Amino acid sequence: MVDTDTPRPEHRGMHDTKTPQGANLGQIRHDWSLAEVEALFALPFLDLVFHAQRIHRAHFEPNTVQMSTLLSIKTGACPEDCAYCPQSVRYDTGLERDALMEVAAVRECALRAKAAGATRFCMGAAYRSPKAKDLAVIAEMIREVRAAGLETCATLGMVTPAQAEQLKTAGLDFYNHNLDTSPEFYGEIITTRTYQDRLDTLEAVRDAGLKVCCGGIVGMGESVTDRAKLLLTLANLPEHPESVPINQLVQVPGTPLNGAAPVEPFDFVRAIAVARILMPRAHVRLSAGRETMSDETQALCFLAGANSIFYGERLLTTGNPDVQRDQKLFARLGLKAETRPEQAAAAPAATDRAHVHETRPATA
Ligand code: SAM
Ligand code: DTB
Numbered sequence: 001m002v003d004t005d006t007p008r009p010e011h012r013g014m015h016d017t018k019t020p021q022g023a024n025l026g027q028i029r030h031d032w033s034l035a036e037v038e039a040l041f042a043l044p045f046l047d048l049v050f051h052a053q054r055i056h057r058a059h060f061e062p063n064t065v066q067m068s069t070l071l072s073i074k075t076g077a078c079p080e081d082c083a084y085c086p087q088s089v090r091y092d093t094g095l096e097r098d099a100l101m102e103v104a105a106v107r108e109c110a111l112r113a114k115a116a117g118a119t120r121f122c123m124g125a126a127y128r129s130p131k132a133k134d135l136a137v138i139a140e141m142i143r144e145v146r147a148a149g150l151e152t153c154a155t156l157g158m159v160t161p162a163q164a165e166q167l168k169t170a171g172l173d174f175y176n177h178n179l180d181t182s183p184e185f186y187g188e189i190i191t192t193r194t195y196q197d198r199l200d201t202l203e204a205v206r207d208a209g210l211k212v213c214c215g216g217i218v219g220m221g222e223s224v225t226d227r228a229k230l231l232l233t234l235a236n237l238p239e240h241p242e243s244v245p246i247n248q249l250v251q252v253p254g255t256p257l258n259g260a261a262p263v264e265p266f267d268f269v270r271a272i273a274v275a276r277i278l279m280p281r282a283h284v285r286l287s288a289g290r291e292t293m294s295d296e297t298q299a300l301c302f303l304a305g306a307n308s309i310f311y312g313e314r315l316l317t318t319g320n321p322d323v324q325r326d327q328k329l330f331a332r333l334g335l336k337a338e339t340r341p342e343q344a345a346a347a348p349a350a351t352d353r354a355h356v357h358e359t360r361p362a363t364a
C-alpha cells in the first residue's frame with residue numbers, strides 16, 4: 001500500500017516517496033499491484049500531483065511538450081463496434097466516409113504539420129486490421145512522411161507480426177494501439193475484438209522493434225478501479241509503452257456513449273498523474289478532449305506529468321484546439337515544444353537516471 005500521509009515540512013525530500021514495502025515511487029517497475037495503484041488514485045490531490053511532478057522532473061526536461069499531429073487517412077465505415085467511436089459503421093453519426101487517401105495528399109498534410117511545429121505525424125485508419133494492398137500504400141506514406149523530416153506513427157487496428165515487420169521496414173517509428181480500459185470493463189465498450197487481441201497486437205508491434213503508443217479513454221462510465229486496472233496493465237507489460245495517450249471521451253451524437261456522465265476534471269488529472277508515476281520514462285499524452293477542456297485543467301495535466309499533446313485543429317474526425325489557442329497556452333505557461341531526439345543532441349534532457357532500477361516480476 002502507498003503511504004498516504006501528507007509529508008510534513010521536516011520530512012520533505014526522498015522520505016515522502018517511500019512506500020511501506022520500501023519501494024520508492026519513481027522506480028521503473030513492472031510488478032505493480034492493484035492495491036498500490038488504487039492507493040495512488042486515493043492520495044490527496046496535491047500529494048499525487050507533487051509525486052508525479054517530481055518523478056517527471058527526474059526523467060524529462062520540465063516545461064517541454066512533445067507535439068504530434070493526427071491525420072485520418074481512411075475515414076469511417078469501420079466494422080468494429082467500439083461504443084465511443086464515430087467511425088463505426090454500426091452507429092449513425094452523420095460522418096462522411098473517405099477511402100484511403102493518396103500518398104501525395106498525405107505528404108502535403110505532413111509538411112503543413114511540420115511547418116506548424118509538430119515533430120511526429122500520426123496516420124489513423126478506421127480498420128479492424130489493414131488489408132495487404134492498403135498496407136503497401138501506407139508503407140509508401142510512411143516513407144514520404146519520414147523523408148519530410150517527421151517521426152512517423154500509425155494506428156491501423158490489429159496487425160500480425162508480419163504486418164508489424166512490414167511497417168518497421170517502411171520506416172515506421174511508433175504504432176498506436178490502445179487498450180482503452182480495464183480488461184473487466186472492456187466488454188461493455190467493444191464486443192468485436194477481445195482484450196487479448198489487443199495485447200497480441202502490442203506484442204507483435206514490440207517484437208518488430210517498433211515503439212509502442214498505448215493508452216486509453218477516461219469518461220466512458222468506468223470506475224476508478226477500472227482506470228487503475230488499465231494503467232496497471234500498461235505498467236506491468238514487459239516493457240512500458242514509450243507513449244501513453246490518455247484520452248478524455250469526446251462525446252459524439254449517434255454513438256452509444258454520447259450522454260455519458262462527464263469526467264470531473266480533477267479525476268482526469270489524477271489519471272494522468274498515476275500514468276506518470278507508473279511509467280516514469282514514457283511520454284504521457286494529454287490526448288483527445290482538449291477542445292472542451294479549460295486552459296487551467298490542461299495546465300494541471302502538465303503539472304501532473306503530461307508532456308505530449310495532439311497538435312492541430314483536428315484529431316481524426318473531431319475537433320482539437322487550433323494552433324493559435326495552443327501557442328497562446330504555451331506562451332501563458334512558458335512551455336516549449338520538444339525537439340526531435342536527433343535535434344536535441346546539443347541540449348540533453350535533465351535526466352537523473354543513476355537511481356533508476358528496473359524491478360520486474362520473476363515471470364516477466
Ligand atoms: N481503428 C484503429 C483502432 O481502433 O485501433 C485506429 C483508430 S482508433 C480511432 C484509435 C483510438 O482512438 C481508439 O482506440 C480510442 O482509444 C481513441 N478514440 C476513438 N474515438 C474516441 C473518442 N470519441 N474519444 C476519445 N478517444 C477516442
Ligand atoms: C489516441 O489515443 N487518440 C487519438 C489517436 N490515439 C489515434 C484518436 C482520438 C480520436 C478522437 C475521436 C476522433 O477524432 O475521431
Ligand code: SF4
Nearest residue numbers: 078080082085088126
Ligand atoms: Fe473502428 Fe478503431 Fe473506431 Fe473501433 S476505434 S470503431 S476499430 S476506427
